[in-house]
Amino acid sequence: METYPDAPAAWLRATPSIVYAFDAHGTCTMSEGPGLAQLGLRSGEMVGLDLFEVYADDQDFLVSMGRVLGGETFVFSREINGRVLETFLQPLASRDGGRAGALGVVSDLTDQRRLETEAQEHERRLRSLVELDAALARDVVDLPALLDTAVKTATSGTASSGSVWLLDPDGDRMRLAAFATARTATDEELRPPPGQATPEQLAIDRRLAEGIDRALLLDLDDTAARELYGDPFLVSWLRETGVHSALRVPLRARGAxxxxxxxxxxxxxxxxxxxxxxxxxxxxxxxxxALDNALLLQSQREALEEQVKFKALADATSDLIAMTDTEAVATYVNARVADVGEEWVGRSMHDIFGSSIVEDVAAExxxxxxxxxxxxxxxTLRDAASSTVARTEAFHIFHPESQEPLGTVWVAQDVTELRSAEQALRAANVELLRFKVLVDACPEFIAIAALDGTVLYVNPPGRAMVGMSPDVDVTTTRIADFLTEEGLERSLQIEQPAVIAHGSWEGESTLRDMRGGPAIPVQIASFLIRDPETGEPFALATVQRDLSDRVAAEEALRDLAEQRRHLLTRLVDAQDAERAHIAAEVHDDSVQSLAAVDLRLGLLARRIAAGAPHLLEYVDPLRATVTEATDRLRTLLFDLTPVDLDHGLATALRETAREIFDDSIxxxxxxxEPAVDVPGSIPVPTLRVAHRIAREALINARKHARADRVRVSVRGRDGGIEVRVLDDGIGIPLDRASAAAGHLGLSTMQDRAQIAGGTWSAGRRAEGGTEVLLWLPGEPDPSPPPAR
Known part of the structure; x- marks a missing residue:
């Protein structure tokens, strides 16, 4: 019950509907007014009744009667049968100033209160709309905040809870975007349970809103209405929370x-x-x-962001990028276009084509x-200074919603260097093909392997050399599969370390014959293949030549050399034997006979001197001739006697020189060289031939050179022995510098050298005198030459 102390003001606010009075004892003395009918009473029906008894159960009414009879004037309100009644009570005084009773005036304020409430609600909603407009304008750049403000405004004072559904980008379903409840923040009864639902259960079909003209009011107690509301999961959840009715209003802007x-x-x-x-x-x-504006603004911001990103990307890229409008006029070019000397903005692409591009290409x-x-x-973009080859893609662009044509985008990549490189690559491929043909036709073993030892390539002749089938995948093999045990050991110890250290290696080794044949001797040239840009090695290449024929030839040569050595030995031995025999015959026969003749001529000379002195002039020349013949025979004996080489060639030559130049100045x-005289280093037959040729050269020097000094040098060279005889005499005549026919001594020396497998030459020295040079081979090596 409400009370108002300001009685006159309260009296004037409404027109009375009931007027009643009662005396000091509570007996009703008057009961009139149209409002009695609404309480089920007639006019005057209450007169004479004791109101204390009538309203004995109405404690509030009894209290008000006590107050007014106590002299208090007041107003109180109460609701009876759905009506809001306001009662004005004022005490009545008797003529003597005592309490005579009280007067009550009842006014029906139901409609007035309703109008006041409606006015207040209307004012609140207008204020809410004004505040909403301000909030929507403020939150237009923040879509979640905008939706949150909207659903809270719509829910406040209007509904138990509210939600906003937004259309998916695909346009088929609407998803929950915002939710609000009019109850306290701690009351979670009306909040949707996303943890218990899938995203599909928090979405509704767009057709449930698309067919609504203005608004749709649904009684969720009705089955048909529930079907119109949406997904059974949502309806079930709403019913479980006590929701009985729903109001759905579509959100439309610009007809969408x-x-x-x-x-x-x-x-x-x-x-x-x-x-x-x-x-x-x-x-x-x-x-x-506001949502449409927000979406448009968001779309514009996204478009602006994309435009900024596009421009940043276009300006940063090395590609040439241009955009033209629907009239083919350039509206944008990136910085790269200007870098190549092109000014396109504001120009028609037809004009650009006409000045920069071949007409046929422009038409295409x-x-x-x-x-x-x-x-x-x-x-090919051409200007006065240069030309640029551009790999270009041009395509029309359209508005994403209206599909209206917007123009054309041109994206071109400067491939001038690439095309040059491709041309060079094509030329290189031709060269590579030629190289491959050459490698495939080359009879040598050519292979390439990775640095880990995996074989990558073996040319066909190489496969044939080692007996590998053309069908074998060489990438399943390794370097060791192609080598003999000796070859592998040599590769690991010598070849690979040398290649790593120096980048290449040359030498000899052996390959394995995969057919089971003997090892294949090869001459090897191995080297690293390096990256042309970084210089880092990435593969190992090898070229190996089959030395089987050479080895066989060397073996044959060694056999021939051995045969020649044996023949030379036999020849020298035979010559020595024959010389010894001749020397013995000369010594025992001719020399002795001449000695006897010389003795008898001496006796004859003495007798003639005694008996016929005038005949001595005939005997003395004869005796001198015999003596000279004897000396020559003794010299011949010296020549025929085999030389003693037990102490070396140099010692023998010193003895020979001493004998030849014994009576000379x-x-x-x-x-x-000391090593040459080591016994066994040079075969004895070779030393004998060398001695005889050197002796002949010394004899020639004695007879013809007229030299003050003769020098003989002996040294080892190229596996053999070299003897050089030099003098400072008059020099060999030019017509005798070669061992031509008719010069028996020179020819003999040359013949001896050739028979022994060596070389001989004689000639004039630049500083004067003669040089005789002899070289004879040494002991042949019975084993194959070692791999290097």
Whole structure:
């Protein structure tokens, strides 16, 4: 019960509907007014009744009677049968100033209170809409905040809870975007349970909002209405939380559906009425407009961001990028276009084509764009200074929603260097093909292996050399598979370390014959293959020549040399034997006979001197001739006697020189390398031949050179022995510098050298005198030459 102390003001606020009075004892003395009928009473029906008894159960009425009879004037309100009644009570005084009773005036304020409430609600909603407009304008750049403000405004004072559904980008379903409840923040009864639902269960079909003209009021107690609301999961959840009615308002802007606003009321609250619907529609219209603006702004921001990204990307890329409008006029070019000397902005692409591109190519581009909306190919952009080859792609662009043509995008990559490189690559491929043909035809073993030892390539002749089938995949093999045990050991110990250290290696080794044949001797040239840019090695290449024929030839040569050595030995031995025999015959026969003749001539000379002195002039020359003949025979004996080489060739030559130049003033010097005189280092037959040729050269020097000094040098060279005889005499005549026919001594020396497998030469020295040079081979090596 409400009381108002200001009685006169309260009296004037409404027209009385009941007037009653009662005396000091509570007996009703008057009961009149049209309001009695609404209480089920007639005019005057209460007169004479004791009101204390009538309202004995109405404690509030009894209290008010006591107050007014106590002299208090006041107003109180109460609700009876759905009507709001306001009662004004004033005490009545008797003529003597005592309490005579009280007067009561009852006014029905039901309609007035309703109008006041409606006015307040209307004012609140207008204020909410104004605040919503401000909030929507403020939150237009923040879509989640905008939706949150909208659903809270629509829910406050209108519904138990509210939600906003937004259309998916694909346009088929609407998803929950915002939710609000009119109850306290701690009350979670009306919040949707996303943890218990899949995303599909928090979405509704767009058709449930698309067919609504203005708003749709649904009684969720009705089965048909529940089907119109949405997914059974949502309806079931709403019913479980006590929701009995729902109001759905579509969100539309510019004729397009954006989503829906849903408001629901729970048990204990009345259903929605028309003013609720009007308010929800007002909110939805404002939200839809703000949402459309927000989406447009978001789209514009995204487009601006994409434009900024595109420009940043276009300016940063090395490609040439241009955009033209629907009239083919360039509206944008990136910085790279200007870098190549092109000024396109504001110019028609037709003009650009005419000045920079071959006419036939320009026609092809325009034809392809017109027919298919796209063209791709190479364009050569020419100006006065240079030309640029650009790999170009041109395509029409359209508005994503209206599909209206916007123009053409041109993206070109400068491939000038690439095309040059491709041309060089094609030329290199031709060279590579030629090289491959050469390698495939080369009889040598040519292979390439990775640094880990995996074989990558073996040319066909190489396969044939080692007996590998052409069908074998060499990448399943390793370097060791191609080598003999000796070859592998040599590769690991010598070849590979040398290649790693120096980048290449040359030598000899052996390959394995995969057919089971003997090892294949090869001459090897191995080297690293390096990256042309980084210089880092990435493979190992080897070229190996089959030395089987050479080895066989060397073996044959060694056999021939051995045969020659044996023949030379036999020849020298035979010559020595024959010389010894001749020397013995000369010594025992001719020399002795001449000695006897000389003795008898001496006796004859003495007798003639005694008996016929005038005949001595005939005997003395004869005796001198015999003596000279004897000396020559003794010299011949010296020549025929085999030389003693037990102490070396140098010692023998010193002895020979001493005998030849015994009575001469010529100075003779014999020098040698100690190793040459080591017994067995040079075969004895070879030393004998060397001695005889050197002796012949010394004799020639004695007879013809007229030299002051003769020098003999002996040294080892190229596996053999070299003897050089030098003098400072008059020099050999030019016509005798070669061992021509008729010069028996020179020819003999040359013949002896050739028979022994050596070389001989004689000639004049630049500083004067003669040089005789002899070289004879040493002991032949019975084993194959070692791999290097």
């Amino acid at each position: 559906l954006l989503g829906a606003l849903d408001l629901v009321r729970r048990d204990g609250t009345p259903s929605f009425h028309d003013k609720d619907t009007d308010f929800a529609v007002d909110v939805a219209e404002r939200v839809a407009m 581009v325009e034809s392809s764009l017109a027919a298919r909306g796209r063209w791709r190919g190479d364009l 010529t100075e003779v010097d014999v020098v040698t």
